[in-house]
Amino acid sequence: MNLSKLIKLSNKYSKADHDCVIPYVENLFWEKFKCISNPAWRTQTDSPYEILTYMVDAYSLLPARPDLASLFCWQAINHSYNDLQIKKYVGNRKINAILQDDVGIDFVRVLLLTNIDKYYNPLHMYVCRLHEKVYRFVASYLLEGYLCKNNENMYEVFVNRSCKKMSNIVCIKKLVENVYGPAYNGIAAPYVSTFSFHKGITDSKKARHIINSFAKSIQTLMNYHSLEMDDKNTGRKVTYELNNEDEMKILLNGIIYASRCTNFHGGVSSRLNTIYANNESYMEYMNVFLTEYEILAIILHSQCMITDDVLLNVHQNLNLMFTK
Known part of the structure; x- marks a missing residue:
């Protein structure tokens, strides 16, 4: 939705006009969707009311x-x-x-x-x-956390709990600290002004490339539990591995809960x-x-x-x- 349409809807709302500018992809949802149900639910006490x-x-x-x-x-x-x-x-x-x-x-x-x-x-x-865009969201906040890591006050205030929890997963920690974090830090000059955190990105095209690459790496780990990459320093292959438990941590804490918190509290x-x-x-x-x-x-x-x-x-x- 472009800004002019947003402002027009704000000044004079029309649901029909709003529906026309919201992205939508047909998938015959209600013809295929299977609801959670139970014929035995009859009262407030015997159902998940x-x-x-x-x-x-x-x-x-x-x-x-x-x-x-x-x-x-x-x-x-x-x-x-x-x-x-x-x-x-x-x-x-x-x-x-x-x-x-x-x-x-x-x-x-x-x-x-x-x-x-x-x-x-x-x-x-x-x-x-899960769509790759989900992992771009995860990659973005993990890299933002890396930018804050050398400033204790900045880290405590601006880095969310999901990022802190995810950073303890071994393969994620290694990817952030050894691969994507240093590259991202090289095009950033983070600072705080008027209680807001700014990444200070100097090359937006390169920043998008780093985030997209990191997102694809996380997606590969989630899907296959293994990722092989070239180590630029040694020229050797490095294998990163993810287990079932860490996959569920990323899904529950790093994607679903983090998305909920960002939508409710993240100023987005x-x-x-x-x-x-x-x-x-x-x-x-x-x-x-x-x-x-x-x-x-x-x-x-x-x-x-x-x-x-x-x-x-x-x-x-x-x-x-x-x-x-």
Whole structure:
């Protein structure tokens, strides 16, 4: 959406005009989408009531706004992993202190990794279809974190928790510190003014190339768990490896949770309303939504809120993911 259209809509809103300028790619969504459901849900106590309230809001935004639908889906996931924590710590008087996102996400990761065939393998198929643009987002904030690393105050204030958590993954740490970070730092002069962080990029074309290359490396690791690169210093091949646990850390903390936090707290524009939004943006967020929805279904299945048949049915939403 260009700026003149944005301003025109702000001054005199028309939903029809808005719909015309929002990126959209047809994929016959409602003809193919498989909903989380259970005929046994009849009352507020025998159904995941709060979760369903958020999912109805998500449905109301689909297929036009997967970016906003994914935020409601995250809220549903948030409630579902809080339930996981409550069931584990029932009777603990400090339960409110325990209910934290980091702890809840760890619960989900353990759930996925202790049920490889039932939960991890189907979700990994979703990971393999995530759009490259998702990984550009990850690469960008990891490199921004690298620029801040030599300034303790800058690091604590401007680097998000997802970046700090991701930086502890061995292969990611090596790629940042030995390959992409120094190259990015060579075209940057970071500084802070009026409480804002500025990267001070001196060559935007080269910066995009570094981010895109790093994004492709992360995507390869996520999909295949192995990446081979040439070491420019020695001329030898270097192999980087990623295990299942680190893959789930990147997915849950580095992509989904980081995206949610950026949209809520990051001072960014509404994703599909920006002047940079395009069909690629739409496909990125539709894939993120469908991945979140798969995670939600897995959690509900682990809590016996949906049957095996329903979970298998939801797995079929993989066919709605964009592959380009």
